[in-house]
Amino acid sequence: MLTVLEHLPDGFLTARGPELADLLGGPALVHLPGERAQPLFVSILLHGNEITGLHAVQQLLSRYRGKALPRAMTLFIGNVEAARYGLRRLPEQADFNRIWPDEAGRLHAPPSVETRMAGQVLEIMAKRRPFAAVDVHNNTGHNPHYAAINRLEGRWLQLARAFAPAALYFRYPPGTLAMGFGALCPAVTLECGIVGAGSGAAHAAAYLDNCLRMTTIADETPPDEALRLYRTVACVTVPDDVSVTVGDAAPGQLHLRNDLESLNWQTLPAGTALGRVSGVAAMPLEVRDVNEQCCTAQYLRLDGDQLRLRQSTTPAMLSTQIRVVRQDCLCYLLERVGRPHGAHDG
Ligand SMILES: [Zn+2]
Numbered sequence: 001m002l003t004v005l006e007h008l009p010d011g012f013l014t015a016r017g018p019e020l021a022d023l024l025g026g027p028a029l030v031h032l033p034g035e036r037a038q039p040l041f042v043s044i045l046l047h048g049n050e051i052t053g054l055h056a057v058q059q060l061l062s063r064y065r066g067k068a069l070p071r072a073m074t075l076f077i078g079n080v081e082a083a084r085y086g087l088r089r090l091p092e093q094a095d096f097n098r099i100w101p102d103e104a105g106r107l108h109a110p111p112s113v114e115t116r117m118a119g120q121v122l123e124i125m126a127k128r129r130p131f132a133a134v135d136v137h138n139n140t141g142h143n144p145h146y147a148a149i150n151r152l153e154g155r156w157l158q159l160a161r162a163f164a165p166a167a168l169y170f171r172y173p174p175g176t177l178a179m180g181f182g183a184l185c186p187a188v189t190l191e192c193g194i195v196g197a198g199s200g201a202a203h204a205a206a207y208l209d210n211c212l213r214m215t216t217i218a219d220e221t222p223p224d225e226a227l228r229l230y231r232t233v234a235c236v237t238v239p240d241d242v243s244v245t246v247g248d249a250a251p252g253q254l255h256l257r258n259d260l261e262s263l264n265w266q267t268l269p270a271g272t273a274l275g276r277v278s279g280v281a282a283m284p285l286e287v288r289d290v291n292e293q294c295c296t297a298q299y300l301r302l303d304g305d306q307l308r309l310r311q312s313t314t315p316a317m318l319s320t321q322i323r324v325v326r327q328d329c330l331c332y333l334l335e336r337v338g339r340p341h342g343a344h345d346g
Contacts, residue, residue, distance in 0.1 A: 001117045003028040004124070008075075013058050013065075017051045021080040027096075027117055028077045029124060032061075034069035040211050041074050041125055041133040041185070043177050046096040048082025048089060052192045053136030056204035063209070071131060071212045076121060088327060095328075097135070098173060100180030108174040122180055132159060132211060133181035135189045136204050140328075141261035141319035145203055148189040150179045152229075152337075154219035155186035161227040163190055163207050166265070168316065169337055170232035172290040186217055191317075230314065230334040234287050234295060237329045242284040246320045253277060254284040254307065256320055264318050264331075272309045277302060285330065299333065 003025050015023055031039070044053030057075060079096045082089045089095050094114040101107050101119065109115055125133075132155075147160035148168040160167035168191075171179075181187035190207065192200035238244050243252030246260070256275040263272070277284055285307070287296040301310045318331040 001026055001113050002120050005030045008032065008061065013062050015054075015058075017045070017048070017054055017083040018086065020045070020054075020077060021084045024077060024080055027080060028075075029121060030075040030077070031128075032069060032073045032075065034072035034212065036071040036131075036215075038131040039072035039074045039128055040208070041076065041130040041181065042208060043076040043078060043133070043135040045080065045083050046078040046135065046177060047137060048079040048084070049086050049195065050088070050136075050138035051083070051195055052138050052200040052204060053190075054083075055201035056136060056192075056208060059201060059205040060208050060212075063205075069212055071214075073212065074125065074128065074130070088324065095175075097137075097177055098175035100175055100177050102174055102179050103183040105183070118177075118180065122184070125181070126184055130181070130185045131214075132185050132217060133178065133187035134159075134208060134211060135177045135181075135187070137189060137191055138195045138200065139191050139193055139264075139317055139319075140321050140324040141264055141317060141331075142194060143191060143261075143264045143316060145193055145200065146191050146265075148178070148191060150176065150182055150187070153186070154221055155217045156182075156188065157222050157227060157229070158217050158220065159186050159188045159211075160229075161222045162210060163188065163203075165226070166228045166230065168230050168232065168334065170290075170332075172232060172235065172292075229337040230316075231337045232290065232316075232332045233313075233335050234289050234299065234333040235329050236299075236315075236331050236333065237286050237288070238284065238325055239286055240326075242280070244284075244322060244325060246322065251276065251278055253280045258320070260318050260320050264316055265314060265334075267314050268309055268312060270309055270311050273306045274300075274309070275307050276305050277307055278305060283307075287333070 094112045099114045099118045145164050146166050147163040149156040149160050178187040178189045244254045245252040246256040287299045289295045314334040315331040
């Protein structure tokens, strides 16, 4: 299932997302040489609709056309079949950012062609001793650009800080590429805003260029003022049997407020309404904590036909795209992490 190349295929630098499946024949790993041998691992299009990573890499590599990269780079181009249709994933596929074993080698997804491919990529990269791994994504709702990390360690925090002044630490959901690469090198996931929204590709390209030029990554916790760190405390999903709508659509059992996405990364007070309910006896959302335990009642309450927060919280990745809400989740809930002095991942 995996194509391995030692050079960029002709046409890659100008290819559009939907053309990659034919150009590459499937997910591809492309090893590119550079002045320093230890490669930067860059992953794009794990979600086929998130094309900012492709644009960033095209910008970056166009800049170095005919010149040596400062450091070798291995480019992983993920879900090209879904990219053909502009989708996050195809219905029969596993989510390409939930298929990676964790640092201890444990899989958190059922074995599939996708998990085997992920294992193959890690095996190939383990031999090449990557310098760092960067996985480029888009958000589906309006969010500031930020990096996500899965360990509270100096090199991870430094990589996050080099991208944006706020970062997200999470261990749930497991199975992300950055978690898998944590066994090999410091790793970050870049969240570059909405697809096609202005500066995402340029920001990611500049960041990747910076990573290619780094000679070392300091194993030091950045000062408080340099990095505001949040952690995921829960994930909010819509049960399959609840109809969910937004905007001018005829209201379903849960009708989300129109400006929901403007609430991302805001500290919301208790009582904030997320939407209206109709014709439901039970809470039309489910909240699960990082141990996958239900904690809905702790965060949400019904107040007449209003669905409100029971306690103050900070949502991220709130989206009003119903397909995304169905395939992934409505949002994550965050809390600020105290300065991780000497903190270690538990
Ligand atoms: Zn993504």
